[in-house]
Amino acid sequence: MKDNIDNTQIDTNGIEKEDITVVDPQMARKAVFAAGVGNAMEWFDFGIYSYLAVTMGKVFFPNMTGTSQLVYTFATFAIAFLVRPFGGMFFGMLGDRLGRKKVLSITLIIMALATLSIGLIPSYDSIGVTATVLLLIARLVQGFSTGGEYSGAMTFIAESTADKKRGFMSSGLEVGTLVGYIAGAGLVTLLTFIIGDEKMLAWGWRIPFLIAAPIGFIGLYLRAHLEETPAFKAMEEEQAEERDHVSMKDIFLYHRKSLLIAVAIVMFYNIVYYMVLSYMPSHLSAVLGYGDTKGLLLILIVMFIMIPIVLAMGYFSDRIGIKRILIAALIGLLVLSIPAFKLIGNGNNLLVFSGLMILAVLLAAFQGTMPSLLPSLFFTDVRYGSLAITYNISASLFGGTTPLIISWLIKETSNRTMPAFYMMAACLIGIIVVALFVEETSGKALRGSPPAVEGKSEVHEAYKESKDEIWWEEEKQEIERKMEESPQ
Numbered sequence: 001m002k003d004n005i006d007n008t009q010i011d012t013n014g015i016e017k018e019d020i021t022v023v024d025p026q027m028a029r030k031a032v033f034a035a036g037v038g039n040a041m042e043w044f045d046f047g048i049y050s051y052l053a054v055t056m057g058k059v060f061f062p063n064m065t066g067t068s069q070l071v072y073t074f075a076t077f078a079i080a081f082l083v084r085p086f087g088g089m090f091f092g093m094l095g096d097r098l099g100r101k102k103v104l105s106i107t108l109i110i111m112a113l114a115t116l117s118i119g120l121i122p123s124y125d126s127i128g129v130t131a132t133v134l135l136l137i138a139r140l141v142q143g144f145s146t147g148g149e150y151s152g153a154m155t156f157i158a159e160s161t162a163d164k165k166r167g168f169m170s171s172g173l174e175v176g177t178l179v180g181y182i183a184g185a186g187l188v189t190l191l192t193f194i195i196g197d198e199k200m201l202a203w204g205w206r207i208p209f210l211i212a213a214p215i216g217f218i219g220l221y222l223r224a225h226l227e228e229t230p231a232f233k234a235m236e237e238e239q240a241e242e243r244d245h246v247s248m249k250d251i252f253l254y255h256r257k258s259l260l261i262a263v264a265i266v267m268f269y270n271i272v273y274y275m276v277l278s279y280m281p282s283h284l285s286a287v288l289g290y291g292d293t294k295g296l297l298l299i300l301i302v303m304f305i306m307i308p309i310v311l312a313m314g315y316f317s318d319r320i321g322i323k324r325i326l327i328a329a330l331i332g333l334l335v336l337s338i339p340a341f342k343l344i345g346n347g348n349n350l351l352v353f354s355g356l357m358i359l360a361v362l363l364a365a366f367q368g369t370m371p372s373l374l375p376s377l378f379f380t381d382v383r384y385g386s387l388a389i390t391y392n393i394s395a396s397l398f399g400g401t402t403p404l405i406i407s408w409l410i411k412e413t414s415n416r417t418m419p420a421f422y423m424m425a426a427c428l429i430g431i432i433v434v435a436l437f438v439e440e441t442s443g444k445a446l447r448g449s450p451p452a453v454e455g456k457s458e459v460h461e462a463y464k465e466s467k468d469e470i471w472w473e474e475e476k477q478e479i480e481r482k483m484e485e486s487p488q
Contacts (some may be wrong), residue, residue: 006252015034016159018194019450020450020451020452020453021231021234021450021451021452021453022448022452022453022454022455022456022458022459023160023162023452023453023454025162025454025455027160027227028160028162028169028454029169030155030226031157031160031161031224031226031227031229032157032160032169032170032172032173033172033266034160034222034223034226035104035153035156035157035172035173035223035226035227036125036153036157036172036173036175036176036179037176037218037219037222037445038104038108038153038176038219038220038223039149039150039153039173039176039177039180040176040177040179040180040183040219040223041108041112041180041215041216041218041219043176043177043180043181043184043185044180044181044184044212045216046304048078048139048184048187048188048209048212048279049118049139050162050278050279050281050282050403051184051185051188051189051281051296052186052188052205052208053073053074053077053281053282053403054073054286055200055201055205056073056076056135056195056205057072057073058201059123059124059201059205060073060076060123060124060131060132060135061073061132061399062124062125068246071404071407071408071411074279074282074403074404074407075404076132076135076136076139077139077278077400077403077404078141078400078401078403078404079136079139079140079143080139080142080143080146080400081143081392081395081396081400081401082140082143082168082396082398082400082412083140083144083147084143084144084146084147084392084393084395084400085147085389085392085393085396086144086147087107087143087144087145087146087147087148087388087392088147088148088151088389088391088392088393089147089248089385089387089388089389090144090147090148091103091106091107091147091149091152091232091289091384091388092147092148092151092152092238092384092385092386092387092388092389093248093384093385094148095148095152095155095384095385095388096381096382096383096384096385098233099228099229099232100152100155100156100159100228100229100384101223101227101228101229102260103148103152103224103384103424104148104149104152104153104156104223105144105146105220105223105224106226107148107149107152108145108149108216108219108220108223109208109216109217109220109365110141110145111142111146111149111212112212112213112215112216112220113141113213113216114141114142114145114216115138115142115209115212115213115216116136116137116210116212116260117134117138117141117208117211118135118139118209119206119207119208119210119212120206120209120210120440121134121135121138126482126488132203136324143400146284146392146393147388147392148388150391151374151384151387151388151391151392151422152384152388153173153176153371154170154173154370154371154374154375154387155229155375155383155384156226156229157169157170157172157173157371158170158371158372158375158376158446159229159231159232159375159380159383159446159449160177160229160231161452162452162454162458163281163443163444163445163446163451163452163455164318164443164453164454165318165319165454166318166372166376166442166443166446167314167315167316167317167322167368167369167372167442168311168314168315168317168318169314169372170314170366170371170372170375170457171310171311171313171314171315171317171367171369171371171372172311172314173371174310174367174368174371175307175310175311177367178268178303178307178310179307179366181303182303182304184208185281185299185300185303186300187207187208187298188208188296189296189297190299191204191207191208192204192296192419213234230472231380231446231448231449231452232380234449234450235380235381235448235449243354246381246382246385248385248389249373250382250483251382251385251386251389253378253482253486254482254483255378255382255386256480257437258377258386259379259386259389261377261433261437261438262377262378262386262387262391262394263372263390263393263394264394264430264433264437265370265373265374265410265430265433265434266374266390266391266394266395266398266399267394267397267398267426267429267430267437268330268426268427268429268430269366269370269430270394270395270398270399270400271398271399271422271423271426272333272362272363272366272423272426272427273357273363273366273367273399274361274399274400274402274403275359275402275403275406275419275422275423276356276359276363277363278402278403279281279406279407279419280295280299280356281295281296281299282295282403282407283295283344283406283419283472284298284299284344284352287335287348287410287416288344288345288416298352298353298356299356301353302353302356302360303360304452305357305358305360305362306363306364306367309360309361310364310368311368312368313325313364313365313367313368313369314369314371314372315368315369316368317368317372317442318442318443319367319442320444321440321442322369322373322438322439322440323434323435323438324370325365325369326332326365326366326369326373326430326434326438327431327434327435328365329362329366330427330430330431330434331427331431332362332365333362333423333424333427334424334427334428334431336358336362337359337419337420337423337424337427338360338417338420338421338424339355340355340356340358340359340416340420341355341416341417341419342355343355343358345358345416345417372441372442373438373441374387374391375446376441376444376446376447377447378447378448379447379448379464379472379476379479380446380447380448380449381448383446383447383448402422403423406418406419406422409422444471445470445471445472447472447475447476448472448476450470451470
């Protein structure tokens with residue numbers, strides 16, 4: 001929501017007071033809630049496959065056994081990530097043209113229907129290899145939808161909140177992700193406990209997929225009643241007459257540095273993310289020999305505890321800065337990954353839980369900061385598209401393949417600490433990128449937007465801080481200069 005401030009305009013090279021966006025706190029909270037709930041629905045749909053990985057392997061790959069069966073199951077998991085970049089390109093560019101709200105509604109519908117279809121596929125025993133092919137098609141549709149979902153939700157929340165609270169408010173998106181995963185894990189755990197492994201394998205695995213459609217339409221209802229983000233509306237008003245849509249070619253030509261930084265950040269984030277939340281339940285059961293219910297229950301408890309930690313990380317990022325939190329978490333993983341996996345492989349319930357919590361707390365530091373950091377890397381007119389492209393390319397290369405690669409490494413080496421080494425390598429790269437190439441943006445305006453404040457009383461202070469030149473102006477001028485010099 002943008003209010004006009006009744007002050008005399010001052011001729012400066014920076015902004016004028018009437019340009020400052022005054023965000024309605026109630027609308028901002030509504031945006032966070034709706035995006036977070038929709039994201040929870042989306043990741044419930046996407047996450048239940050992870051938590052049913054062992055069962056799905058038996059249903060669709062019955063000729064395989066042990067870790068080989070798990071490798072094939074996670075190959076099916078990873079294949080959805082192959083189309084995520086294409087979904088990101090399609091929905092991202094569409095979101096920069098039509099708006100964030102419309103595209104987020106479309107992605108939610110597609111995901112709900114694709115997940116529902118998985119629950120309707122006959123087993124391998126019924127129709128043979130056709131069942132596996134149908135599963136792959138449904139997973140590809142899920143991946144295409146997810147390509148536009150998470151980056152769009154990040155963009156929507158970041159553009160709907162005041163600068164000084166962007167870290168805390170954006171962390172609500174990851175709370176939604178955890179709630180979705182918790183709902184998926186909780187449902188699978190409860191079903192397994194009630195009906196037992198045998199009935200779960202026969203027909204119980206279908207239930208989580210079959211309830212996806214009604215859950216998805218709840219999220220759709222919430223998103224349909226949102227307003228477009230203030231940043232996007234302001235850009236449309238400013239460029240109403242002469243606006244030319246930025247092409248994908250322009251993004252790769254003139255925003256290359258931000259693209260590369262985002263790819264590297266998403267790389268280490270996704271490796272840790274999918275290691276802890278997607279791969280770990282199967283590691284506990286298939287590799288370490290825990291029962292399916294016990295492994296899922298441990299992860300479920302860990303995720304519940306992570307929720308307040310994620311919010312705390314978002315809160316402190318607004319006060320001490322995103323970079324400090326990220327670098328501390330990366331160093332923590334570099335030092336503690338091996339001890340954590342040693343504890344997880346110990347067999348003692350308390351020690352296993354302690355090892356999981358070490359990884360979970362450090363992952364929570366990423367989850368509390370990424371939803372505000374990543375959108376700040378790009379200008380408003382290319383934010384959704386650029387973020388969708390980079391996030392999904394990196395997630396496809398490094399995130400979705402993590403369970404598959406780790407399963408294969410353990411199978412080939414018989415070393416149960418291989419996940420720790422893989423994670424440490426990613427975090428070492430992350431430390432270099434964050435320390436040298438990421439600018440601190442906590443409390444600052446988003447690239448391409450004037451400052452966003454929570455009330456009219458804050459306008460004067462925001463104006464004083466940016467009246468000469470807003471922080472991204474020089475970077476914007478350099479991009480415009482390159483575009484003018486480039487042959488058409």
